[in-house]
Amino acid sequence: MSPVRAAVPGARTDEYLATMTALWGNRRSDYSGRYTSFRGATLGVTPMTPGGPPLWVGGNSEAALRRALRFGQAWHGTGVSPQDLPTIRQQIDTIADGVDRDPTTLRLTTTAFVLPPGYRPHARLSMHHLGGAHATADSIIGELLELKRHGITACNLWIPVPPDHVPRAIDWLADNVLGAPELTT
Template sequence: MTRSEPATFGVAMPFYDHQADYESLLTFARRAHELGFDGLWVSDHLVVGPPPENSRTWYDVPTLLAGLAAHVPGMTLGTDVLIVPYRHPFLAAKMLATLDVISGGRLIVGVGAGHSQHEFDVLDAPFAGRGEVIDEYLQLWKAVWTDGPAVFTGKHVRLDEPELGPRPISKPHPPIWVGGNGPAAIRRAATHGDGWHPLALPPEVYAAGAAQLAELADRAGRPTPTLSYSGYFGEITPKPVDTDRRVPLTGGVQQVLDDIGAYRDLGVTNVVFRLAAPHLTSDQILDQLELVATDVLPHAR
């Protein structure tokens, strides 16, 4: 593939407890907008493990993005990723359509299967077999979002209603980008999604997944989904980092630029930085934003 399309660069919102007071999040979002990032992306959890290793402060994703929308005009608002089985599909479809309307059509719906059985237990939702549930829920979302009666019948959910509003501004509906790195996620992106949005895959592994995605989409008679990449936590520094444990989009500025180039060569058109490493303060995260905006983005676009 070639770099035929321009790239967009987003940033994931902080979510560790010591970074997640609302004023700090609002400051982060506004600063990302001022510095020229293209999108804000928010993770979706209920509760993940005990503190201090894991955060206990999790905002509702559609509500938080709706609140931030007016503060970051023009920025994409992405869910990174929304765990589909956590919400009744009709309720989720209405929430997301409302968010798309409020934001003027800036929503990208990243979706995932979830990995924490504890969270499913809290919701009294089945963890096993959730893939089949997700496939049905995504189809019901589209039935609610598109013109005409909202009709869908599946094993887990049914809906038969007259035309429902509000309709999303994005047509035919907000893009659905499937998160997840494994075969099931790739299959779901090819058959139900508009994009693939995996987390922290090395370029060589990403390349194999992208090839499989293109093949499956072609078999399904669908266009190849948009390729996106979401980075993992870690610091970016002016000087290179000499370690075998460095993950993509972390380390020295030139190393990060080389990473971006590798993904762009694979056809990736959206990159999400995850700058809020757990050991950083809110002020240090703002410094990371500044560094990326000054030393990375001008050379990566």
């Protein structure tokens, strides 16, 4: 495999998102780019959603935020804390001006690591843990509410426990966190 410059994967991703958008949006599509070109291309099976499925673009870098604003319906961060969100929102607002996009139309989502009480992490994680290093149901709920207050509309939970502990950890989250009335409104 040949080495790829750091900017190339991002440029390829941008172009592939542009080609998918072109194919999803038109019966017959033409596209000419650096990595992909086609004329009169059609899809055998078209998306159920006009224009294609909603794209969630992930990543915490400025390039990922720009990509989300250019191509996505949602931005999907990883390990974002409520304290990070004012800076991220400011970045989104600044970048949106340059790509002619209303930043309020970009849905904000994230992934959070959550370690229920009594569990040790199965893997070493340097990212923020939802509810803190010694989380309780109340601290997890509180932080989820803070994420919501800052505009996060969906949060995927990653539970870094050994595989044989996952069912019990999920049960604990379901019983103590996810059913909390304040999270369902």
